[in-house]
Amino acid sequence: MTQAPVEDGTSDRYDPHAVQDRWLPVWDRLDLFRAGRRAGASKMYVLDMFPYPSGDLHMGHAEAFGIGDVVARYWMRRGYDVLHPIGWDSFGLPAENAAIKRGEHPATWTYQNIDTQAESFRRYAVSFDWSRRLHTSDPEYYRWTQWLFLRFLERGLAYRKSSAVNWCPNDQTVLANEQVVGGRCERCGAEVTKRELTQWYFRITEYADRLLDDMAQLEGRWPDRVLLMQKNWIGRSTGAHVDFLVRTADGDRAVTVFTTRPDTLYGATFFVVAADAPLAEQLCAPAQREAFEAYREQVRKLSDIDRQSTDRPKTGVDLGVVAVNPLNGEELPVYAADYVLADYGTGAIMAVPAHDQRDLDFARELGLPVRVVVDTGEADPADTGVATAGDGVLVNSGPLDGLRKEEAIAKAVEVLGERGTGQSAVNYRLRDWLLSRQRFWGCPIPVVHCPSCGEVPVPDDQLPVRLPDMRGADLQPKGQSPLASNREWVETACPSCGGAAERDTDTMDTFVDSSWYFLRYCSPDHEGGPFDIEKVREWMPVAQYVGGVEHAILHLLYARFFTKVLHDMGLVEPVEPFAALLNQGQVILNGSAMSKSTGNLVELGEELARYGVDAVRLSMVFAGPPEDDIDWADVSPTGSVKYLARVARLAADVGALPPSDARDEEVDRAVARAVDEATRLTESHRLNVSVARFMELTSALRKGVDGGAGAASLRDGVEALAVMLSCYAPYTAEEAWSRLGHDVDAGDSVHDATWPTADPALLVQQSVTCVVQVAGKVRDRLEVPPGIGEDELRELALASDAVRRSLDGRAVRTVVVRPPKLVNVVPT
RNA sequence: GCCCGGGUGGUGGAAUGUAGACACGGAGGGCUUAAACCCCUCCGCCUUUCGAGGCGUGCGGGUUCGAAUCCCGCCCCGGGCACCA
Numbered sequence: 029m030t031q032a033p034v035e036d037g038t039s040d041r042y043d044p045h046a047v048q049d050r051w052l053p054v055w056d057r058l059d060l061f062r063a064g065r066r067a068g069a070s071k072m073y074v075l076d077m078f079p080y081p082s083g084d085l086h087m088g089h090a091e092a093f094g095i096g097d098v099v100a101r102y103w104m105r106r107g108y109d110v111l112h113p114i115g116w117d118s119f120g121l122p123a124e125n126a127a128i129k130r131g132e133h134p135a136t137w138t139y140q141n142i143d144t145q146a147e148s149f150r151r152y153a154v155s156f157d158w159s160r161r162l163h164t165s166d167p168e169y170y171r172w173t174q175w176l177f178l179r180f181l182e183r184g185l186a187y188r189k190s191s192a193v194n195w196c197p198n199d200q201t202v203l204a205n206e207q208v209v210g211g212r213c214e215r216c217g218a219e220v221t222k223r224e225l226t227q228w229y230f231r232i233t234e235y236a237d238r239l240l241d242d243m244a245q246l247e248g249r250w251p252d253r254v255l256l257m258q259k260n261w262i263g264r265s266t267g268a269h270v271d272f273l274v275r276t277a278d279g280d281r282a283v284t285v286f287t288t289r290p291d292t293l294y295g296a297t298f299f300v301v302a303a304d305a306p307l308a309e310q311l312c313a314p315a316q317r318e319a320f321e322a323y324r325e326q327v328r329k330l331s332d333i334d335r336q337s338t339d340r341p342k343t344g345v346d347l348g349v350v351a352v353n354p355l356n357g358e359e360l361p362v363y364a365a366d367y368v369l370a371d372y373g374t375g376a377i378m379a380v381p382a383h384d385q386r387d388l389d390f391a392r393e394l395g396l397p398v399r400v401v402v403d404t405g406e407a408d409p410a411d412t413g414v415a416t417a418g419d420g421v422l423v424n425s426g427p428l429d430g431l432r433k434e435e436a437i438a439k440a441v442e443v444l445g446e447r448g449t450g451q452s453a454v455n456y457r458l459r460d461w462l463l464s465r466q467r468f469w470g471c472p473i474p475v476v477h478c479p480s481c482g483e484v485p486v487p488d489d490q491l492p493v494r495l496p497d498m499r500g501a502d503l504q505p506k507g508q509s510p511l512a513s514n515r516e517w518v519e520t521a522c523p524s525c526g527g528a529a530e531r532d533t534d535t536m537d538t539f540v541d542s543s544w545y546f547l548r549y550c551s552p553d554h555e556g557g558p559f560d561i562e563k564v565r566e567w568m569p570v571a572q573y574v575g576g577v578e579h580a581i582l583h584l585l586y587a588r589f590f591t592k593v594l595h596d597m598g599l600v601e602p603v604e605p606f607a608a609l610l611n612q613g614q615v616i617l618n619g620s621a622m623s624k625s626t627g628n629l630v631e632l633g634e635e636l637a638r639y640g641v642d643a644v645r646l647s648m649v650f651a652g653p654p655e656d657d658i659d660w661a662d663v664s665p666t667g668s669v670k671y672l673a674r675v676a677r678l679a680a681d682v683g684a685l686p687p688s689d690a691r692d693e694e695v696d697r698a699v700a701r702a703v704d705e706a707t708r709l710t711e712s713h714r715l716n717v718s719v720a721r722f723m724e725l726t727s728a729l730r731k732g733v734d735g736g737a738g739a740a741s742l743r744d745g746v747e748a749l750a751v752m753l754s755c756y757a758p759y760t761a762e763e764a765w766s767r768l769g770h771d772v773d774a775g776d777s778v779h780d781a782t783w784p785t786a787d788p789a790l791l792v793q794q795s796v797t798c799v800v801q802v803a804g805k806v807r808d809r810l811e812v813p814p815g816i817g818e819d820e821l822r823e824l825a826l827a828s829d830a831v832r833r834s835l836d837g838r839a840v841r842t843v844v845v846r847p848p849k850l851v852n853v854v855p856t
Numbered sequence: 857g858c859c860c861g862g863g864u865g866g867u868g869g870a871a872u873g874u875a876g877a878c879a880c881g882g883a884g885g886g887c888u889u890a891a892a893c894c895c896c897u898c899c900g901c902c903u904u905u906c907g908a909g910g911c912g913u914g915c916g917g918g919u920u921c922g923a924a925u926c927c928c929g930c931c932c933c934g935g936g937c938a939c940c941a
Binding site for chain 2: 285652663719849852853
């Protein structure tokens with residue numbers, strides 16, 4: 029598989045593997061990337077989303093960490109004290125599943141993979157500060173995950189409730205809303221079903237407003253689409269809570285609904301309760317009980333996917349009771365239906381078929397009346413089947429008649445308020461974060477269930493609640509955590525009364541672990557708390573976060589939530605953890621995602637063996653903008669190898685030139701231009717264009733060498749190139765640096781060098797190409813001084829032969845002059 | 857269905873008043889006993905008297921002296937949400 033080194037036929041060979049073998053041990057010894065090395069320098073935190081240890085690194089890691097490394101190294105070269113840590117998100121389902129399959133312990137599998145990945149990262153030459161390495165499955169780490177959980181519990185932000193939850197029948201565990209994608213389990217793809225279970229939640233909904241409003245700080249620094257996805261996911265809608273009185277067999281009962289359209293209250297012609305909500309059962313008249321239960325059974329059998337399919341006809345059942353409209357006293361029939369969701373709003377709605385499509389569909393299905401109360405100028409929904417949701421003038425609405433929609437909403441809320449039957453309200457699509465999992469390989473929930481004291485938190489000084497070893501035990505998922513079968517572990521003394529009690533047997537969602545790891549990196553060995561507040565103050569927030577868009581509404585939302593809670597606890601200063609975010613694209617192959625199961629796969633290890641680390645890294649960034657997907661079938665690592673060999677050859681040639689002070693203005697200008705542009709381009713993450721500038725500079729320097737240009741200029745130019753390239757292709761840059769005569773072994777590494785600066789005087793061009801257009805078409809090009817005046821340029825342009833020829837005798841109407849770059853001559 | 861993002865040579869992609877930088881790929885040439893490596897030239901489409909001319913950034917309009925870029929309407933591709941009242 030390994031290709032013979034590229035023979036360049038001239039003075040020097042460039043063998044990428046030999047270069048790697050030469051410099052890697054030297055770098056290890058020089059310890060170049062430890063945060064805090066540059067005392068007094070400004071601090072900068074550059075972070076890559078930490079990996080999950082499944083097998084060795086793959087092409088996706090190479091892309092993401094390659095980009096992150098360019099960013100980190102760039103700021104190091106710019107003189108910043110950069111924190112660029114690495115760790116592993118090492119709890120989680122895949123470890124457990126793999127372990128079950130291989131009959132191994134999850135820890136064995138996990139830590140073996142971590143070691144493999146760590147060694148691969150080292151060879152891939154990512155500029156990590158290895159002294160801060162952490163694993164979320166270490167007791168030293170999860171002790172503090174538990175500590176944080178207890179703080180959330182104290183603040184009422186962690187709680188247990190019984191509810192219909194997402195259940196993955198394959199993984200045999202509950203899932204958070206965020207982990208259900210299109211009705212399927214995010215991990216395994218199985219269809220998710222519902223189960224009524226008592227589970228632990230984080231009250232993330234309490235932070236919904238701040239999660240939404242603080243996004244203003246992130247605008248322009250996070251990708252727009254991530255902000256938009258979070259905004260839609262939180263889904264704030266404003267409207268009103270309205271209290272209806274429902275006449276049940278057991279007497280009258282107030283039932284509140286949420287609506288965004290209180291203005292349409294007079295158009296309500298029926299009332300609907302979610303069939304699977306406890307409320308439906310409570311309201312149901314005895315005579316209808318049998319029909320209701322049959323319907324509810326039918327609903328429960330539906331999978332989420334079927335239930336959510338949009339073109340399914342609306343179904344429901346009459347509950348045999350009526351709800352009283354608080355505005356006009358009208359009695360409305362009450363239905364149970366599955367198009368109303370139990371866990372959004374209050375699980376009950378007032379139905380206004382004329383102005384809501386879903387209500388209209390239901391009304392037409394069951395032959396219920398449709399009453400227009402907002403005249404929008406459109407045809408009657410009862411005839412067309414199309415509800416009118418737009419603005420208009422209120423009709424058939426008593427005191428609201430004649431008002432426009434917005435006015436009517438305000439008026440309706442006012443009237444409801446006066447009568448004490450409603451008020452304005454805000455509702456969110458966001459649900460609380462279900463964090464408990466019925467699986468083994470996770471952070472134990474530090475709570476004890478005591479028959480007399482109830483839920484008792486484990487005292488801080490008894491943390492961590494260690495995950496028992498359970499080597500050899502059956503970890504097969506069976507619907508409750510395997511921990512439950514370990515009686516020795518489960519049975520414990522109540523921390524409060526000392527009586528016999530049982531540990532909570534669930535473990536936490538791994539997204540809890542990853543919601544604060546970036547804080548732990550600031551002081552990874554801290555023992556007095558999850559992190560050293562002072563160190564966090566020094567480094568946070570993360571200046572540049574790099575990771576995939578797949579975490580747009582999972583990890584990124586949770587980490588933002590955690591940071592806000594910790595801010596409220598006075599532990600963290602910023603309210604946002606990640607000041608800037610870069611979403612790198614995916615590496616795909618022949619148009620589709622790489623996947624082991626379909627065999628559509630390129631192994632990173634093989635590519636590295638074939639082309640070398642630098643060529644793979646360079647190909648990744650040169651292929652296109654960082655945020656775009658890369659189809660590996662379209663890239664040419666061979667081209668990258670050739671380019672890197674050119675650089676090494678150039679450095680050898682220039683390094684061999686006899687010492688001289690001779691300069692060359694043309695070379696100096698080319699270098700200054702490249703430095704100036706590459707600086708801006710790297711800083712704005714336009715890495716592919718930056719590489720193009722390096723290639724141009726390389727060609728210019730080659731031309732200089734072959735043409736006998738001044739040695740001092742050539743030497744400065746290759747040094748500048750080596751330093752800039754060191755962020756992109758660290759091995760080759762070091763090799764070039766060494767060939768220029770730097771004693772790397774003695775500590776003079778290119779990775780400790782300073783990013784070059786461009787002399788502004790050299791950036792001023794002596795002449796500029798001015799484009800001369802006639803009627804907007806380019807007819808001539810003139811070389812003019814950059815400071816040329818408008819009048820002078822106009823005359824010069826009008827005197828051009830090409831312009832005269834093109835005008836062909838026509839008179840000139842106007843001349844647009846934009847010195848020094850453009851003249852547009854407009855004929856009549 | 858609703859909400860985003862995007863359509864530029866054979867390919868990946870550059871370009872905010874010169875469309876196609878930089879590459880990949882292709883053609884031709886140099887070096888070589890030969891090949892590889894390396895170096896040079898050319899490659900959007902059409903016409904051409906070789907001077908140049910016409911057409912071109914998904915399609916159709918518009919604004920402007922000037923539009924790949926801004927606006928309107930379509931078409932296609934990708935992504936997010938999906939009975940959220």
